[in-house]
Amino acid sequence: MNPNEVGAVVDAVLTGFLDDKDHRSPAVELLYFSGQLRGLLSAGGKRFRPLMCVTGWSAVDGGPPSDIVYRVAASLELFHCFALIHDDVMDHSDTRRGRPTAHHALAARHRDHANPAELGVNAAILLGDLALGWSYDLQVGPPSPTTEQLARMQPTWDALRTETLIGQYLDLAASGRRxxxxxxxxxxxxxxxxxxxxxxPLHLGADLAGGSAQQLRALSDYAVPLGEAFQLRDDLLGVFGNSDRTGKSIEDDLSSAKHTVLIATALQRATPTQRRILHRLLGKPDLTEDQCDQIRAVLTVTGAVATVEQLIATRCDAAAQALHTDHLHPAAVAVLHQFAAAATSRAV
Structure with a gap:
């Protein structure tokens, strides 16, 4: 299984699905909204979740994925569009994947409106809702999963939606608390x-293939530590990355005082003077580059950066150890090893 080929097939499924939606509706407004989704999908994105879904199938079945698997995998990308659009509204983000966020793009289209910024936010909420609804349309086909496959997938989809909501709520509630x-x-x-x-996403693919409880557990043993390592790396990139490569401002996490393991560790270890710097600057909406550098210096000298790097390494090791199992197909295991290396050592 070639991850690049998986991404290409998923993109083709998404394009065909949006083409069909455009063809079925005479409303020019819908064409504009679907165009916004096309722009977000074409602006990059690593197709992690679709790849994990297809890999989950291969880990259980071992054979080539069916069209149904690719549709469910692609539906995860539309669900992700919904999450990103709403997340950017809640976080007041200006850019996503090197482009204006949906609410800014929609506001720019209506500069002559009495309140273009408010219209942009409201329209972006509608756009996110559309992406969410269409993600369900995409997963049920045609071609459609069997009744048994739908019954196996439903609890996983329910869990994914609930956990996404909980994670976002916790993130919103904790931001700015320092x-x-x-x-x-x-x-x-x-x-x-x-x-x-x-x-x-791994579980969804495994569900489609009829995965056993042991296989689902093996995938979880791999996924949870790897997911933690992935986010820890993302948090480092959010502060120390190159915005030209990441496609988002590296000041956003600091100006919003995003609550991360990196920041919490620094606050836990900081001297009184260092803690005052963090409390004074974190969450400041108009941070200068010099002030960002002051925060970065504290994160480094407290050892928080080195600690997070070590946490990434130990969780990558745990994920790799979880793949020493007879429950998963060897070809998929090889892809999962590659994914772990790429996801946690990345620069974007």
Whole structure:
């Protein structure tokens, strides 16, 4: 199984699905909204979740994925569009994947409106709702999963939706608090990334293939530590990354005082002087580059950065150890090893 080929097939499924939606509706407004989704989908994105879904199938079945598997995998990408659009509204983000976020793009289209910013936000909420609804349409076909496959998938989809909501709520509630509460930081990671990005997509593919309880457990043993490592790397990139490569501002996490393991660890270890710097600057909406550098310096000298790097390494090791099992197909195991290396050592 070639991950690049999986991404290409998923993109073709998404394009065909949107073409069909455009063809069925005479409303020009819908064409504009579907165009916004096309723009978000074409602006990048690594197709992690679809790849995990297809890999979950291969880990159980061992054979080539069916069209049904690819439709369910592609539906995860539309669900992700919904989550990103709403997330950007809640976080007041300006850019996504190097482009204006949906609410900014929609506001720019209506510059002559009495309140273009408010219209942009409201229209983006509608766009996210559309992506969510269409993700369900996409997964049920045609071609359609069997009644047995739908029954197996439903609890996993329910869990994915619930866990995504919980993770986002925890993230919103914790942002701006500037606390050393590591427990909440870890819960955010597990709900918002480990389960949403890795575990549930793998489970969906395995469900379609009729995976056993042992196979689902083996996938979870791999997915949870890898998902944690993935988000820990993302949090480092959110502060120390290159915005030209990541496609988002590296000041956003600091100006919103995003509650991460990185920040909580630094606050836990900081001297009084260092803690005052963090409390004074974290969450400041108009941070200068010099002030960002002051925060980065504290994160480094407290050892928080080195600690997070070590946490990434230990969780990658745990994920690799989980793949030493006879329950999963060897070809899929090889892909999962490759994915772990790429996802946690990435620069974007």
């Amino acid at each position: 606390t050393a509460d590591l427990d909440t930081a870890w819960r955010i990671i597990r709900y918002k990334t480990a389960k949403y990005t890795i575990e549930r």
